[in-house]
Amino acid sequence: xxxxxxxxxxxxxxxxxxxxxxxxxxxxxxxxxxxxxxxxxxxxxxxxxxxxxxxxxxxxxxxxxxxxxxxxxxxxxxxxxxxxxxxxxxxxxxxxxxxxxxxxxxxxxxxxxxxxxxxxxxxxxxxxxxxxxxxxxxxxxxxxxxxxxxxxxxxxxxxxxxxxxxxxxxxxxxxxxxxxxxxxxxxxxxxxxxxxxxxxxxxxxxxxxxxxxxxxxxxxxxxxxxxxxxxxxxxxxxxxxxxxxxxxxxxxxxxxxxxxxxxxxxxxxxxxxxxxxxxxxxxxxxxxxxxxxxxxxxxxxxxxxxxxx
Amino acid sequence: xxxxxxxxxxxxxxxxxxxxxxxxxxxxxxxxxxxxxxxxxxxxxxxxxxxxxxxxxxxxxxxxxxxxxxxxxxxxxxxxxxxxxxxxxxxxxxxxxxxxxxxxxxxxxxxxxxxxxxxxxxxxxxxxxxxxxxxxxxxxxxxxxxxxxxxxxxxxxxxxxxxxxxxxxxxxxxxxxxxxxxxxxxxxxxxxxxxxxxxxxxxxxxxxxxxxxxxxxxxxxxxxxxxxxxxxxxxxxxxxxxxxxxxxxxxxxxxxxxxxxxxxxxxxxxxxxxxxxxxxxxxxxxxxxxxxxxxxxxxxxxxxxxxxxxxxxxxxxxxxxxxxxxxxxxxxxxxxxxxxxxxxxxxxxxxxxxxxxxxxxxxxxxxxxxxxxxxxxxxxxxxxxxxxxxxxxxxxxxxxxxxxxxxxxxxxxxxxxxxxxxxxxxxxxxxxxxxxxxxxxxxxxxxxxxxxxxxxxxxxxxxxxxxxxxxxxxxx
Numbered sequence: 001x002x003x004x005x006x007x008x009x010x011x012x013x014x015x016x017x018x019x020x021x022x023x024x025x026x027x028x029x030x031x032x033x034x035x036x037x038x039x040x041x042x043x044x045x046x047x048x049x050x051x052x053x054x055x056x057x058x059x060x061x062x063x064x065x066x067x068x069x070x071x072x073x074x075x076x077x078x079x080x081x082x083x084x085x086x087x088x089x090x091x092x093x094x095x096x097x098x099x100x101x102x103x104x105x106x107x108x109x110x111x112x113x114x115x116x117x118x119x120x121x122x123x124x125x126x127x128x129x130x131x132x133x134x135x136x137x138x139x140x141x142x143x144x145x146x147x148x149x150x151x152x153x154x155x156x157x158x159x160x161x162x163x164x165x166x167x168x169x170x171x172x173x174x175x176x177x178x179x180x181x182x183x184x185x186x187x188x189x190x191x192x193x194x195x196x197x198x199x200x201x202x203x204x205x206x207x208x209x210x211x212x213x214x215x216x217x218x219x220x221x222x223x224x225x226x227x228x229x230x231x232x233x234x235x236x237x238x239x240x241x242x243x244x245x246x247x248x249x250x251x252x253x254x255x256x257x258x259x260x261x262x263x264x265x266x267x268x269x270x271x272x273x274x275x276x277x278x279x280x281x282x283x284x285x286x287x288x289x290x291x292x293x294x295x296x297x298x299x300x301x302x303x304x305x306x307x308x309x
Numbered sequence: 310x311x312x313x314x315x316x317x318x319x320x321x322x323x324x325x326x327x328x329x330x331x332x333x334x335x336x337x338x339x340x341x342x343x344x345x346x347x348x349x350x351x352x353x354x355x356x357x358x359x360x361x362x363x364x365x366x367x368x369x370x371x372x373x374x375x376x377x378x379x380x381x382x383x384x385x386x387x388x389x390x391x392x393x394x395x396x397x398x399x400x401x402x403x404x405x406x407x408x409x410x411x412x413x414x415x416x417x418x419x420x421x422x423x424x425x426x427x428x429x430x431x432x433x434x435x436x437x438x439x440x441x442x443x444x445x446x447x448x449x450x451x452x453x454x455x456x457x458x459x460x461x462x463x464x465x466x467x468x469x470x471x472x473x474x475x476x477x478x479x480x481x482x483x484x485x486x487x488x489x490x491x492x493x494x495x496x497x498x499x500x501x502x503x504x505x506x507x508x509x510x511x512x513x514x515x516x517x518x519x520x521x522x523x524x525x526x527x528x529x530x531x532x533x534x535x536x537x538x539x540x541x542x543x544x545x546x547x548x549x550x551x552x553x554x555x556x557x558x559x560x561x562x563x564x565x566x567x568x569x570x571x572x573x574x575x576x577x578x579x580x581x582x583x584x585x586x587x588x589x590x591x592x593x594x595x596x597x598x599x600x601x602x603x604x605x606x607x608x609x610x611x612x613x614x615x616x617x618x619x620x621x622x623x624x625x626x627x628x629x630x631x632x633x634x635x636x637x638x639x640x641x642x643x644x645x646x647x648x649x650x651x652x653x654x655x656x657x658x659x660x661x662x663x664x665x666x667x668x669x670x671x672x673x674x675x676x677x678x679x680x681x682x683x684x685x686x687x688x689x690x691x692x693x694x695x696x697x698x699x700x701x702x703x704x705x706x707x708x709x710x711x712x713x714x715x716x717x718x719x720x721x722x723x724x725x726x727x728x729x730x731x732x733x734x735x736x737x738x739x740x741x742x743x744x745x746x747x748x749x750x751x752x753x754x755x756x757x758x759x760x761x762x763x764x765x766x767x768x769x770x771x772x773x774x775x776x777x778x779x780x781x782x783x784x785x
Binding site: 010 | 315316498499502521522525528718726759760763767770771772773
């Protein structure tokens with residue numbers, strides 16, 4: 001055996017050590033994943049939404065992100081809305097927006113034929129914009145099946161590297177949950193990390209003054225509405241409260257009106273004050289209870305307005 | 310197409326698969342095509358510009374070589390220098406000069422509405438124009454014979470591993486490697502793996518995680534920052550630029566090694582430098598050597614009186630600063646380093662011919678560590694000038710450093726983050742520094758090496774930030 005072969009073989013051993021370490025890390029990530037809110041929620045969808053399949057066109061789905069996660073009080077909503085004929089389910093995936101909601105709805109409700117009668121979507125400042133970032137690895141890990149890949153690649157994820165991340169996210173928990181694992185690790189290792197990193201992200205995500213920002217577009221929003229309407233389900237959009245004033249884009253309002261979608265403007269809810277927010281957008285449990293009562297009331301009014309079908 | 314992207318590694322997999330089934334001449338042709346594809350990936354229009362300058366310098370170098378009289382040789386050399394510097398001046402510095410002239414005239418009471426260029430600066434233009442110039446100068450100095458094979462010359466200029474961010478390789482070192490069949494050395498695979506992996510680690514884990522901290526501080530109103538917050542931003546930028554640039558150079562070196570080419574080390578643990586001259590022998594070595602050989606020495610180097618040497622040092626460093634970009638902050642950064650070099654030289658004339666690394670290693674360890682800490686903070690002050698958007702921002706941040714010492718949660722959290730990401734790298738680099746062998750890690754037991762690489766890979770997988778930043782030096 002010459003020295004070249006020997007050197008190459010040694011490096012293969014080195015790479016084998018790396019591979020073993022990465023596999024161990026993946027095993028650790030899969031174990032950690034079971035403690036993650038989003039993971040528990042998404043993995044629990046088939047079980048939790050089983051009643052949707054047995055009751056034809058009944059039930060209410062609350063679909064959103066951390067604004068809904070923190071802003072909806074399950075007890076209040078269930079007390080107001082939930083009956084045997086009207087199961088209520090909340091799908092609130094952290095950091096998600098219109099692109100992910102579309103795939104969540106299709107993967108977990110349309111495909112297994114568990115379409116609810118009413119879909120209530122909570123949105124904030126830019127969650128309906130096409131420009132909102134789409135984390136490919138999470139899309140792959142949580143929202144989509146392999147059969148969605150062609151549609152994802154043609155409509156949502158164009159960059160080659162992101163497409164690879166989408167596929168990696170499908171296969172590897174350490175990739176799909178990277179942001180969460182990183183945040184969890186650093187939050188434990190460094191006191192105050194969570195608060196400081198949130199503040200930094202808010203500042204760094206603001207477009208710079210010098211940068212010319214193109215007006216937002218809403219193709220994904222239209223796609224989502226069409227997909228809900230296609231299932232003969234009703235859609236209500238909820239503008240969520242915040243400590244600051246934000247505008248609902250005129251195009252969102254026009255599109256919703258044209259397609260018969262109701263927008264509930266709950267940006268300012270009586271009884272909710274800045275003390276009811278954990279930060280500028282996420283409600284405290286007390287704020288969530290007030291908000292949920294108001295939301296449940298308005299949803300009931302909307303339901304009454306169209307009943308009987 | 311950046312080294313830290315999947316598309317690059319797919320591209321490289323195709324290149325290397327074809328490369329090893331082709332004979333030598335076809336290898337060069339294939340590398341030339343691959344390099345132009347790599348460059349055109351940013352903007353296909355840049356390819357035409359690079360091809361045109363390559364063609365001119367190929368022809369000019371032959372004319373220099375073939376000319377009998379010194380006068381004719383000089384004229385042809387002038388053609389190359391005017392073309393290359395003219396191109397840089399137009400694309401990179403034209404607007405800077407115009408805007409400054411406008412400002413100057415405004416203060417004198419004249420109002421003009423000058424015409425400015427609306428062009429995108431071609432990626433890596435400063436790197437390849439310097440290489441082309443050094444080629445023509447070397448031929449002029451009769452240190453090199455002009456290449457008669459266009460493919461060899463064009464691939465030397467466009468060779469994709471070092472094209473957009475260096476190292477700025479000397480024709481005598483690289484061109485000859487294209488002219489002869491590559492000789493595969495047994496350690497190339499292991500060395501390439503080490504260089505690529507550590508390079509990716511420096512870019513993805515160090516640079517990209519330091520970038521948001523530095524961006525946050527340098528985007529903020531400097532009046533609202535405390536001294537420790539400014540310090541955190543400067544430290545973060547120091548490690549961002551180091552991880553970014555040395556990471557790129559390391560990947561370039563590793564990728565080239567897998568193709569059978571030997572590129573120079575562009576960085577040799579610069580933050581362990583004990584003096585300004587030691588720093589410049591460790592930081593962006595290829596640019597430092599270029600400036601020394603084609604600017605400092607022709608200006609007279611240290612051959613004249615003391616003052617002439619100081620002037621040459623400062624002028625070289627100011628122009629080196631300006632090479633990085635058209636802004637006064639870069640000029641000031643160069644001036645700062647020039648003055649630092651001159652001042653240390655004035656205080657402590659180095660012994661002629663003594664190697665710098667050995668020189669610093671003669672010091673007792675404690676003294677050496679003190680010198681390293683001092684030099685690191687001087688370099689960091691330079692980075693403040695380099696990164697600041699304006700001179701006012703640099704001034705206010707400097708003032709805050711010494712007047713407002715409140716340790717905020719932001720400063721504490723980000724100091725900890727810097728330690729978490731950077732400390733393991735610095736410890737390994739200090740061990741390499743003590744070994745006095747840049748590839749020392751490739752010589753340790755495979756199990757230990759595997760553990761080190763596994764750490765790098767795991768960190769890259771778990772701590773790759775949400776937003777990847779482009780390599781900083783592409784804009785130069």
